[in-house]
Amino acid sequence: MSIFDQVESEVRSYCRSFPVVFDRSEGCYMYDENGRGYLDFFSGAGALNYGHNNPYIIEKMTEYLAHGGILHALDMNTVAKRKFLEDFNERILKPRGLDYKIMFPAPTGTNAVESAFKLARKVKGRQTIFAFQGAFHGMSLGALAATSHAYPRAASGTPLYGITFMPYPFGFNKSFDTIGYIENVIEDDHSGSEVPAAIVAETVQAEGGIIPVDVQWLQRLRKLCDKHGILLIIDDIQIGCGRTGEFFSFEKAGIVPDMVTLSKSIGGIGLPMSLLLMKPELDIWGPAEHNGTFRGNQLAFVAADAALDVLEDTKLLDHVKEMEQVVIKYIEENILPVDRRIEYRGRGLIYGIDFTALDPSGALAGKISKKCFENGLIIERSGRNDTVLKILPPLVITEEELKSGLKIIADSAKEIIG
Template structure:
């Protein structure tokens, strides 16, 4: 038995899918203790948009550490925090004509969601929240109440309330008008749906199966929230920081969320870091009313500022993401055309795309076949049926194609074997 088998909890999950011990990483590559190289199509579940040990970010962090920069400062003012605020405001908010107040929460995405929900309830005086089918917002109690997945909800151990579930864009099919249905429920005093404090939604549902909310639906949702005086919270924890081709995943829709939650690739270096961006007039917190010991990761401030200044100073990085996204889309269309949409359905947008298989077992087999060939990839979806490409945005195009080649071979192995078995 390994040290992990003897001492680590059964709650571990990724280690079961990738049963080796990793020792080194650079860019889009991981290496195990035997020196075997793997192409990483997981990227820390979207935490490593700029790759492993990005040299630009690493140098900024090393320089900061070597000059004895502040490591931990609670929510005190530090030069690292000020530099991050300046960089984010100058390169992200100002060019997009956005004005938000920053709240630094605990260091994970679920911490940001908890703060956002809590603030919405405080501002409006209402208790309920609307979230959407197949949404994932974290696993702490408030966030998991807004999460749809029964596996995660079942781990709570208590009743999960004060959340009403509404159908996500396309949930009932293309012809169903879910916005009209929501408006009817919210307008009818006898519908049984209380007026919520907020609606929380992901423009692209990462864990939920790479479901995409189209721009018309997002604009309609914003209009619905304005009509009923409901706050609109965009959860951009997984789809943000460039993953869909723009820094925020909702930019193409033109909406102006009341609150935005961010984490994952915000630090750019895999360092825990989360923020809530809120309309300035919503900042009704009393000092220390919502706090946490680790609400100011100064090392993450340093790498985040370096990432923003290096990659988001102009449009070049975003254009590169769009180009790589087209490569993935083209390959997935070829695979879907070969096997049929019922066996391989393209899902997602930008550099968070995947292929929906007929069932979760098939997707898992494809994932295992990819790993055997040196590709790390995970599944998602309501039945884990979607094989999900989530490689670093900085991946070399040649390595992106090589990874897609491996994925194509793995799919062929699994599906062709299934066809042969069916024929016999």
Template sequence: MTLEIFNKYESEVRGYIRSFPVIFERAKMAEIWDETGKRYVDFFAGAGALNYGHNNPDINAALIDYLQHDGIGHALDMGTVAKKDFIESFVHNILEPRGLEYKLQFVGPTGTNAIETALKIARKVKGRKQVMSFTNGFHGMSMGSLSITGNSYYHDESYGVPGYTTQVPFHKYLGDKVDTIAYLRKILEDASSGTELPAAIVLETIQAEGGINVSGEQWLRDLRQICDDFDILMVADEIQVGNGRSSDFFSFERAGIKPDIVTLSKSIGAGQPMAMVLLKPELDQWSPGEHSGTFRGNNLAFVSSSVALKKYWSDDSFSKEVKKKSKLVQERMEKMALRFPEYIREIRGHGMIWGAEFKNPEMTGDVCSQAFEDGLVIETAGAGDEVIKFLGPLVITEDLINEGFDILEGAVEKVGKKQ
């Protein structure tokens, strides 16, 4: 096995191949094999894009049938049978049962496209240029998305990232004793705070790349109230923590709130590239063609997602199954923290996204590398890569969860002995 062709011809920007330096050949649900036949348990799920697993058989069967019958592949924003089926499935299985009323806007197929669209329509509707986001938030790699992303690693002054953004403290960013909601309210109501009234406040209710920081339910309700009080749009970035990752379809459901705008990507396409913006009907103030894109609305993703929505979200049985698995993940995280208190500072998470923060950030990379060598795909998160993150497919079996954590614990032990 050699990576010579990648090293010779592919840009230096490549990242994951450095963490997982093999050539993968095939995958099934929550297992992956490289070209030598070595098997890996998947605790990564394509960075959250594969909640329904690799090569889900029902999804694959629908895609094969669609292609064999010459189904429409590319149609810009024209009407297709695949899009019609998806809209009906999404409205019937997701929006209506939750009492949500949104217009659906299909945008370019990545999460940052959805964020850019949300920023654009929020500023247009409110007639204000300022936008607020939160410390440790991550929202994408294009210019508008970067302007509301906290981690300085992704910024460079020469990029010319647009201004008119303000980062404010996330829940518990300043510790348990500081009320960050009270801080936010104060700077918004104080005319001498130097803060302009924003068009929107953008947040992940569970910060994934930022280190698995989980906002409290009351904190979210208080933030919703601030948005109402000051006529600010709440934009929920559900790109990684939506699509069932929290065990509910949307991560904001647990707080009983309704954002004004919701961005979706990653697993909304059920393995195919897709992004979508949900916006309250009164916010849909676009003129025809005012915001466009050649690949807005991927028909193969419509087919994949329709299958996933009907199979997994037609009732609450899948959600209950995910909640059961999430308890196992939490138990295994707690067990690992108790076994290695000299290395692990704390664990935190919700649903099927959990993280273990290490006291020595340099140790996390070594642990993930050792785990990969031992047959587990897992990555780090946090501003200093100080957190090891569980992000397995939602369809992963309990046996594979246990196998993966056995490998992870073994990796911590091996690396610890070398310290």
């Protein structure tokens, strides 16, 4: 029995899908302790947009460490934090006409969601927040309340308060006017629901099964929120930071959310970091009203700042759009022909291959992802019963690497489906 089985909690998950011991990583590859390389189509669940150990980011971090740069400073002012704030404001927010205050809630995504919910309730003086069926917003109690999956919800051991779930335009509700329905719930004083303080949405439900909403849906959601004095929170934790081919996933819709949550790849190299962006008038926090020890990982500031260089210097957003076309073409020509019941959807470099019509239990998709791993590809699943293979490579992936990973999926699917 390994030390992991002996000592580590049963709660562990990804190590069960990828049962080797990893040792080092570089670019789009992870290597196990025996030196076998695996192409990474999972990217730390979206935390590694710039690849593993991006050499430029590592160089900046190494310089900082060699200089004796501060590693822990609570939320005190530091040179590293100043540089990140200046650069993020000048290079990301201003060119997009976005005027946001920036809050560092605590290290992980769920912390950003918690602080967004707290602030929305404080600003509006209302308790309810609308989230969507299929949503994933994190595991701490406030965020878990807005995460729809029954399995982790049941583990909370306490009622999950303050969230009402609305239909998301997918599956049973695909042709249903979900925005019209929400409007009706808000306007009908017999709907049994109060007007919410906020509506929280992902523009592509990632854990939910790679389900994008269209631009018009987002625009209608923005209008509805404006009309009824509701704050719009876009959770860009998994699909922000360039994943969709824009820095923010909502840019294409031309909307400005009231709050945006970012985490995962904002830290550049996979270090914990999260941000809450909020319109300045919403920043009614009192000092230390939402406090914490790890709200400014200094090395992550350095890495996050260096990542902004990589984003610009490599024209990464253009690269994502080009690679998206490679993904679509490959799926159409080589994966769909394996079985015409296979569906796919996505945006940028997040695509899902949906095997629900072949096997709604998820067993088939499970076998295919297992086969992919045997064939040297790390790929996870998402959606109801995990029926969707999730293509989520580092954004810096080359066309050749991308095609070799897609070939492993096609070959593995053929092998399993027959």
